[in-house]
Amino acid sequence: MRLLLLLLALWEVAGRVWPPGPLVPLPSAIVLDAASLLASGELFVHVLRSAVRVALGGGVGAGVGVLVGVALAAGGPGRLFDVPVALARPIPSLAWIPLTLLWFGVGEGQQIAILALATFGVVVAGTRDAIGAVPTAWLQAAENLGASRGARLGVRAQAALPGVLASVAEGFAAAWFVLVAAEFVSATEGLGVLVLAGRDLILPARTFVGAAGLAASAGLTAWALRALRGRLTRWA
C-alpha cells in the first residue's frame, strides 16, 4: 500500500514538472473525477449494475459448474459431459460473444451469459478435481466404520468442500475479469462502460476510475467469498 502511494506521489510530482498532455491523467485528476462521480451517485449505479451482472452470471455459472463437476466426478452417465467440457475448456469465454448475441440478442441476458460461461469453465474443473482428490483413506475409513453409501457421499462432499469453494471464488474472479469485454458489447451502465467512456468522451481519468472500481469490486468479492469459505470450513 505504501509503495502504491509512493508511486502515485511520484507520478503526480513528475506530471506537474513535465506535463504529459491531456491523454495521460494525473492521480489528482483521477481522484477529482471519482469524487464527482461519487457525488452525483453515478459511480454507485455503475458499480451496482456490474455487481448484479457478476452475481447473476457468476451464480448461474457456479451453480451449473458445481452440478456438472459433481456429475463428472461421479463417473457413469456423468462421463457424457467429459468430452464436451474438455473440448470447450481451452476456448476463452469471450469467443462465445457472437453466439450469445445470436441466442440472447443484444442486452442484459447476453452479458450475463458471457459471465456465466467464464465462471462455469473454472468451477466445473475445480469441482471435479476437488472431488477426485478426496483421500481414499477417508472413504475407506467411513465404510469400515459402517457408513452407508449415502453417509459416504456426505464424507466425500465435506472433504471436497474447501476445493469446491476455492474454485467458486476463482470462478467469480474470472467473471470480473471478463466483465469489461462483456459490457463493451451493449451495456449503457456498468464499470466496463466507465472504462470505455475514457475513449468515447476523451476522459482518460474515467478509464482509471472504472479500472479502480473493477479492482475494488473484484477484491471485495474475493474477500467475501474467502470469509464465507473460512466460515464453512473452519476445520481446514
Place this chain on the structure above:
Amino acid sequence: MIRVRGVSRTFVEARTSARVPALDGFELEVSRGEFLAILGPSGCGKSTLLRLLAGFDRADAGLVEVDGAPVTAISPRRLLVSQDPALFPWLTAAENIGFGLRAQGRADPARVEALLVEFGLAGAGGRYPRELSGGMRQRVALARALAVRPDVLLLDEPFGALDALSRESMQALLEATWLASGATVVLVTHSVDEALRLADRVVVVSPRPARVVGSVVVESARPRRAGSHPELRERLMGWAVP
C-alpha cells in the same frame, strides 16, 4: 477365528509394469480373542495381509476367512487402524469417535464421553484433528475403532510415527482396552519390543513375498515390562535378520 490359507496377491508396478508378488501361498491362523503381532521388514506384504483381512483388497488366490465366513467386503466387524489415523478433519475428536456409532444408527454420546475419558482425551473432545498432537490423533483413531466394538482389530504400525513416550502410553492403553474388549487383535509392527510387550504370539515373516519364518508364544503375565524376554527377543531377531 481368522484363517488365511494359501493366499497370494500380486501387484503390477506402475513404472516398470513388473509383477511384484506381495503374498504367495501365505498361511496363518489367529484364535478368537488372541493378540497376534506380525514382525517383518518394510514392504514384505504385512500391510497387504491386513488389507485383505479388512476386506479393503481381494486375494488373487487362496482363502481369507473370519469365523468361518470368507471375507468379501469391508465390514465394521473388522476395523483397520493405520499409522495415518485418517480422521475426518471436519469433525471434532468427539464427533470422530462417535462417527461409526452414528453411521450405524446407534448414536451413543455417553459411550463417546466414556471413551474420551478412557483414552485421556477429556477436554479435547471439541477440538478438530488439526488442533491435536500426533499422539492424541492416534488415540482418537483407536477410540473411534473401538467405539463400534469390532470383533477383530487390525493395527498397521499404528504407533510408528509417535515419540517414545506417546508410544509407551499408547501400548498400555491398547493392552488395557484389548483385555477389556476381548477382541481379536492383529498388530503389524517393526518393533520387536512392542510385539513382545503386547502379543500372545509373535510371528516373523520373510521379505517379499511374505511367508511365516518363525513364531513364538509369549506366556508371561501382563502387564509386561519393556525389554523383558531377552531370550525370545534373540530368537525373533535371529529370524528377522538372517
